[in-house]
Amino acid sequence: MTIDRTEPLIFDKSLPGHRAVDLPAAGVPETDVSKLLPGVPLRTTPPRLPELAEPQVVRHYTRLSQLNHSVDTGFYPLGSCTMKYNPKVNDEMAALPGFAELHPYQAQSEIQGILRLMYETEQMLLEITGLRRATLQPAAGAHGELTGVLMIKAYHRDHDGTERDTVIVPDSAHGTNLASAAMAGYRVVEIPSSPRGLIDVEALRSNLSERTAAVMMTNPNTLGLFEEDVLQISSLAHEAGALCYYDGANLNAVMGKARPGDMGMDVVHLNLHKTFSTPHGGGGPGAGPVAASATLAPYLPVPLVHRSETDGTFTLDYHRPLSIGRVKGFYGNVSVIVRAYTYLLRMGADGLTRASEDAVLSANYLRARLQGLFPVPHEGPCMHEFVASATAHLAQEVTARDVAKRLLDFGIHPPTIYFPLIVPEALMVEPTETEDLRALDSFVGAMRQIDREAREDPEILRTAPHTTVVGRPDEVQAARHPILRWQA
Amino acid sequence: MSLPVHTDDDRRRLLEAVGVSHVDELFSSIPPAIRQVRLDLPAGLTELETRTRVEALSAADTTPDSASFLGAGCYRHFVPAAVRALVSRGEFATAYTPYQPEVSQGTLQHIFEFQTCVCELTGLDVANASLYDGPSALAEAAFMALRLTRREEILVSQGVHPETARVVDTYAGGPGFPVHRLPLDALTGTTVFDCASLSPAIGAVLVQQPNFLGVVEDIPALAEAAHAAGALLVVSVNPSTLGVLEPPGRLGADIVAGDVQVFGNAPSFGGPSAGFMACGTAHIRQIPGRLVGQTTDSEGRRCYTLTLQAREQHIRRAKATSSICSNQALSALAATVHLALLGPDGLRERGEICLKRAHHLHAALCALPGVRPFVTGPFFLEFALALPCPAAEFAQAMRGHGVDPGVPLTRLLLGADAGPSGAGTSPGGLVPEHVLLVAVTEINTPEALDRYVAAARETLAALTPEEPTP
Numbered sequence: 001m002t003i004d005r006t007e008p009l010i011f012d013k014s015l016p017g018h019r020a021v022d023l024p025a026a027g028v029p030e031t032d033v034s035k036l037l038p039g040v041p042l043r044t045t046p047p048r049l050p051e052l053a054e055p056q057v058v059r060h061y062t063r064l065s066q067l068n069h070s071v072d073t074g075f076y077p078l079g080s081c082t083m084k085y086n087p088k089v090n091d092e093m094a095a096l097p098g099f100a101e102l103h104p105y106q107a108q109s110e111i112q113g114i115l116r117l118m119y120e121t122e123q124m125l126l127e128i129t130g131l132r133r134a135t136l137q138p139a140a141g142a143h144g145e146l147t148g149v150l151m152i153k154a155y156h157r158d159h160d161g162t163e164r165d166t167v168i169v170p171d172s173a174h175g176t177n178l179a180s181a182a183m184a185g186y187r188v189v190e191i192p193s194s195p196r197g198l199i200d201v202e203a204l205r206s207n208l209s210e211r212t213a214a215v216m217m218t219n220p221n222t223l224g225l226f227e228e229d230v231l232q233i234s235s236l237a238h239e240a241g242a243l244c245y246y247d248g249a250n251l252n253a254v255m256g257k258a259r260p261g262d263m264g265m266d267v268v269h270l271n272l273h274k275t276f277s278t279p280h281g282g283g284g285p286g287a288g289p290v291a292a293s294a295t296l297a298p299y300l301p302v303p304l305v306h307r308s309e310t311d312g313t314f315t316l317d318y319h320r321p322l323s324i325g326r327v328k329g330f331y332g333n334v335s336v337i338v339r340a341y342t343y344l345l346r347m348g349a350d351g352l353t354r355a356s357e358d359a360v361l362s363a364n365y366l367r368a369r370l371q372g373l374f375p376v377p378h379e380g381p382c383m384h385e386f387v388a389s390a391t392a393h394l395a396q397e398v399t400a401r402d403v404a405k406r407l408l409d410f411g412i413h414p415p416t417i418y419f420p421l422i423v424p425e426a427l428m429v430e431p432t433e434t435e436d437l438r439a440l441d442s443f444v445g446a447m448r449q450i451d452r453e454a455r456e457d458p459e460i461l462r463t464a465p466h467t468t469v470v471g472r473p474d475e476v477q478a479a480r481h482p483i484l485r486w487q488a
Numbered sequence: 489m490s491l492p493v494h495t496d497d498d499r500r501r502l503l504e505a506v507g508v509s510h511v512d513e514l515f516s517s518i519p520p521a522i523r524q525v526r527l528d529l530p531a532g533l534t535e536l537e538t539r540t541r542v543e544a545l546s547a548a549d550t551t552p553d554s555a556s557f558l559g560a561g562c563y564r565h566f567v568p569a570a571v572r573a574l575v576s577r578g579e580f581a582t583a584y585t586p587y588q589p590e591v592s593q594g595t596l597q598h599i600f601e602f603q604t605c606v607c608e609l610t611g612l613d614v615a616n617a618s619l620y621d622g623p624s625a626l627a628e629a630a631f632m633a634l635r636l637t638r639r640e641e642i643l644v645s646q647g648v649h650p651e652t653a654r655v656v657d658t659y660a661g662g663p664g665f666p667v668h669r670l671p672l673d674a675l676t677g678t679t680v681f682d683c684a685s686l687s688p689a690i691g692a693v694l695v696q697q698p699n700f701l702g703v704v705e706d707i708p709a710l711a712e713a714a715h716a717a718g719a720l721l722v723v724s725v726n727p728s729t730l731g732v733l734e735p736p737g738r739l740g741a742d743i744v745a746g747d748v749q750v751f752g753n754a755p756s757f758g759g760p761s762a763g764f765m766a767c768g769t770a771h772i773r774q775i776p777g778r779l780v781g782q783t784t785d786s787e788g789r790r791c792y793t794l795t796l797q798a799r800e801q802h803i804r805r806a807k808a809t810s811s812i813c814s815n816q817a818l819s820a821l822a823a824t825v826h827l828a829l830l831g832p833d834g835l836r837e838r839g840e841i842c843l844k845r846a847h848h849l850h851a852a853l854c855a856l857p858g859v860r861p862f863v864t865g866p867f868f869l870e871f872a873l874a875l876p877c878p879a880a881e882f883a884q885a886m887r888g889h890g891v892d893p894g895v896p897l898t899r900l901l902l903g904a905d906a907g908p909s910g911a912g913t914s915p916g917g918l919v920p921e922h923v924l925l926v927a928v929t930e931i932n933t934p935e936a937l938d939r940y941v942a943a944a945r946e947t948l949a950a951l952t953p954e955e956p957t958p
Contacts, residue, residue, distance in 0.1 A: 330758025348532025
């Protein structure tokens with residue numbers, strides 16, 4: 001008999017007449033709503049929101065939380081996502097009333113603390129990236145990409161480069177790189193990677209032209225390999241009149257070791273929710289600051305935080321005539337920025353460098369321990385992550401997906417699968433620096449058992465997971481007959 | 489500094505297993521020319537030292553109280569303690585995107601509940617899992633409308649918040665979609681839509697409800713005009729009003745977007761919050777962002793999964809509907825929990841409190857000498873006043889009385905966020921330095937309203953000495 005431990009929808013638990021919120025009386029002379037809103041169409045049927053008392057609401061969402069895997073509950077070696085531990089002090093600092101309750105339009109004399117925090121965050125990120133100025137406005141990595149590409153577009157518009165309509169990306173790139181370039185109105189050309197898994201410099205050279213606006217790259221790339229030819233790549237791009245975009249998704253590998261600015265990059269986005277330890281939130285909010293070289297800094301969105309040379313006060317600087325404008329309301333995901341600032345202060349120069357070292361060391365450890373079971377097609381050492389392949393298991397009709405699903409039974413979140421697209425049956429493993437040796441070893445143990453099961457009892461993998469609240473969802477049914485909301 | 493998890497002994501074992509004697513060997517692929525020697529940042533601090541530093545910065549800010557009347561796109565509402573308690577749970581906060589649905593049912597189900605709430609609020613059939621924020625959601629909605637109409641021009645009402653309009657301008661600047669403005673009526677403050685002057689290339693008409701001046705727009709008339717021109721009507725709505733106002737989706741809006749900051753999310757100096765977007769079923773293939781769908785597992789149990797992903801960047805790459813890869817799951821959860829706590833009655837009551845208090849304050853202030861409504865259209869919880877003195881001077885003097893009376897319109901319109909296409913001209917082209925935008929929510933107690941009026945009377949008397957009667 002199937003045991004159903006799922007939780008009903010909150011709408012199905014609703015009991016008319018119950019409520020959880022007590023509100024004060026208006027406390028002003030009673031007037032009829034329709035008199036206050038003359039001629040305005042008023043709601044005739046109320047929205048079908050749930051009607052429940054507070055304990056039932058709290059139980060429902062507590063129960064839902066228990067259906068999640070999270071960094072707080074287990075190992076999460078999800079490649080490209082940097083699922084490091086999120087220190088609890090960060091959350092407490094973000095909740096301080098002097099940040100959480102601030103309104104974005106308070107007078108500048110009332111917001112000196114938060115402006116200073118934003119300014120100092122920018123300064124620290126500039127030191128880490130080796131660039132000139134940064135905006136904290138974008139809400140996420142992909143949002144930062146869009147911002148950076150729009151800045152590139154504005155630059156070319158100002159420098160007789162309107163015929164530059166193409167952005168070059170390697171085939172190992174995140175999908176967001178291509179989508180952001182396309183959203184900014186560019187044509188995208190993908191170039192193949194070399195057999196070593198790096199950008200093929202000759203392929204790049206032959207694709208660069210007077211129509212190239214930018215080259216977008218991730219370094220270390222999505223195979224977890226440092227692009228050794230990065231200086232040649234940025235020189236070639238610049239010689240062709242193009243600019244260089246750096247996807248900072250993998251910055252966790254190189255803090256204190258190498259800086260995008262020194263690599264010749266013109267614009268970089270960072271993911272505060274990856275490298276700088278802010279929680280991922282189940283898919284957001286994150287933050288995707290964008291740092292720019294002297295060439296592109298004038299195009300950053302407004303406002304930037306300005307520090308007065310004379311009296312040290314902070315103001316919001318809107319007078320930036322070349323700015324692309326805005327990509328978001330107000331100033332960014334500020335509570336995320338407070339968390340990252342807290343992390344940066346606490347880590348300091350040595351802590352950040354040590355974080356990158358340990359992230360790389362742990363990835364290489366797993367790579368070495370798994371090499372015989374799930375080979376890595378590209379030569380190492382790797383940086384903070386590596387991409388193994390489960391192709392050897394296809395003979396037993398076991399796929400990377402089956403391996404991933406079986407890992408769930410061990411209480412371990414699987415690696416990223418089927419990405420990057422250039423590795424068949426890809427398993428992209430990123431342990432991060434916050435997992436201890438015991439956690440790394442239990443992952444190796446689980447992978448060993450899975451490898452054994454693939455040979456001895458492959459059915460257990462094909463039907464995995466077996467211990468989770470639900471099994472594999474029927475994705476085809478979900479897409480063919482979309483049910484996207486509760487119906488009574 | 490935050491302590492590393494590896495002991496020295498563990499580190500030695502790791503190095504040994506990897507086959508290197510020093511961790512630097514693992515970084516040998518970085519060319520020597522760019523190898524960094526050290527980061528020029530201060531040394532790390534202990535948790536206690538860190539707290540002290542960050543708390544000092546927080547203390548340097550002024551925390552608003554019940555006598556703060558700032559709004560203009562960010563509203564202070566009461567958030568029940570249960571919201572923070574639930575949203576803070578590590579199982580929600582430290583999870584990633586629900587790519588493995590079997591261990592992400594918590595996130596997937598609360599997003600499905602969020603989508604349902606947005607449909608219920610907006611009066612439309614389909615809502616996505618949330619977007620970055622209200623302004624970027626409106627820009628995305630404009631792009632979506634252009635894809636659906638196969639047109640290339642956008643019409644933005646001057647009733648749309650200038651910062652939001654600037655976001656639309658910035659997004660549109662990439663592909664080079666022309667953006668035009670629709671003026672506001674100088675008397676009523678509502679959007680004037682003259683179909684005759686319309687370019688046939690306009691595919692998206694963008695309005696805000698209530699608009700930037702707080703005025704409730706005539707959505708049925710705007711929808712009719714947009715449709716007559718072959719365009720889609722996109723409405724950016726403050727969802728706080730939707731327990732009282734008829735939803736735009738039932739009044740002819742094709743796409744409804746907005747921000748759920750008003751439910752469960754602290755102002756936090758303007759972010760994070762979550763943008764939302766809803767549309768009709770016919771337009772489902774063009775909606776950007778994540779969608780969670782209901783399905784069943786192999787045992788027939790009801791479950792949830794990300795679906796219709798062929799619209800998204802990780803599948804479609806350069807041909808995706810947007811580059812957005814995430815949503816604002818935790819901010820959306822805060823909104824869902826708050827809405828579940830409010831229920832339909834709570835939502836309506838909260839809206840009515842804001843509405844009644846705003847009208848009470850409006851009437852009291854307009855009875856003061858020299859104060860008049862800037863525009864006459866119906867308003868909900870926010871209104872624009874024309875003062876007999878510059879609004880910035882008035883606001884500064886009022887803060888001396890402990891009342892933050894509202895946002896001077898100049899702050900938003902003059903230079904600050906006036907984009908190249910003139911996002912920030914006011915009705916009739918006036919430079920509105922005398923105009924103040926006042927927002928009232930349930931946070932602003934009746935006592936605070938009285939304090940406002942008393943302080944305003946005193947302040948205006950000081951700033952605008954009465955002419956001696958001849």
